[in-house]
Amino acid sequence: MRKKSWKEHLLQHVKDHLSIYLFVSVLFLMGVIFGAIIVNSMTFSQKEDLFYYLNQFFGQLTNEKAAESKEMFLQSFLHHMKYLGLMWILGISIVGLPLIFLMIFLKGIVVGFTVGFLVNQMGLSGFFLSFVSVLPQNILLIPAYLVIGTCAIAFSIRLIGQLFMKKTISQAPVQWFGRYASVLLMILALAALSSFFESYISFMLMKKLAGVLL
Numbered sequence: 220m221r222k223k224s225w226k227e228h229l230l231q232h233v234k235d236h237l238s239i240y241l242f243v244s245v246l247f248l249m250g251v252i253f254g255a256i257i258v259n260s261m262t263f264s265q266k267e268d269l270f271y272y273l274n275q276f277f278g279q280l281t282n283e284k285a286a287e288s289k290e291m292f293l294q295s296f297l298h299h300m301k302y303l304g305l306m307w308i309l310g311i312s313i314v315g316l317p318l319i320f321l322m323i324f325l326k327g328i329v330v331g332f333t334v335g336f337l338v339n340q341m342g343l344s345g346f347f348l349s350f351v352s353v354l355p356q357n358i359l360l361i362p363a364y365l366v367i368g369t370c371a372i373a374f375s376i377r378l379i380g381q382l383f384m385k386k387t388i389s390q391a392p393v394q395w396f397g398r399y400a401s402v403l404l405m406i407l408a409l410a411a412l413s414s415f416f417e418s419y420i421s422f423m424l425m426k427k428l429a430g431v432l433l
Contacts, residue, residue: 236373243368250327255335270340291418299410307403310371323368351424356417363409370402
């Protein structure tokens with residue numbers, strides 16, 4: 220029998236868990252929309268206070284006082300590693316299944332709020348700033364969160380089926396746990412690349428754009 224290529228394994232994985240991928244994608248988009256709604260529900264003084272701190276940050280960018288890219292990379296990667304790792308662990312715990320849904324939703328809120336606030340306060344300039352500060356790393360990061368969320372949910376459901384419904388599985392527990400662990404390693408590698416974009420590419424673009432717009 221011919222051994223399946225990694226592309227075939229990937230397509231089979233997506234096909235097997237398509238309903239979960241659709242669910243977490245919709246959940247994430249709901250979070251983005253909710254984050255944008257939060258911006259519109261903020262009072263004028265709240266927006267002014269937040270915009271003041273935002274201007275201070277952009278001022279530090281233009282005055283060369285921001286943290287070094289290496290430090291930003293380590294902080295960013297450590298944050299993503301903790302968040303993604305927690306989702307992975309919650310998939311094993313079974314009882315943490317609802318928290319996985321919440322974490323995906325919260326990630327959407329952060330993205331929606333960030334973009335919504337910049338656009339709300341700065342108009343077209345805010346759109347360009349959000350484009351260079353949010354888009355580069357999130358091209359990789361959002362799929363990483365959706366994949367780890369889907370795999371954690373699928374793993375948890377599989378555990379529930381085996382422990383409580385006595386369903387038979389075609390693979391040994393060690394084998395599918397190994398695959399689950401390998402997914403985390405691949406996602407962390409993707410998060411590291413995303414952190415690189417955030418701390419070097421996005422940082423450089425924000426610095427140049429802040430100098431022009433502010």
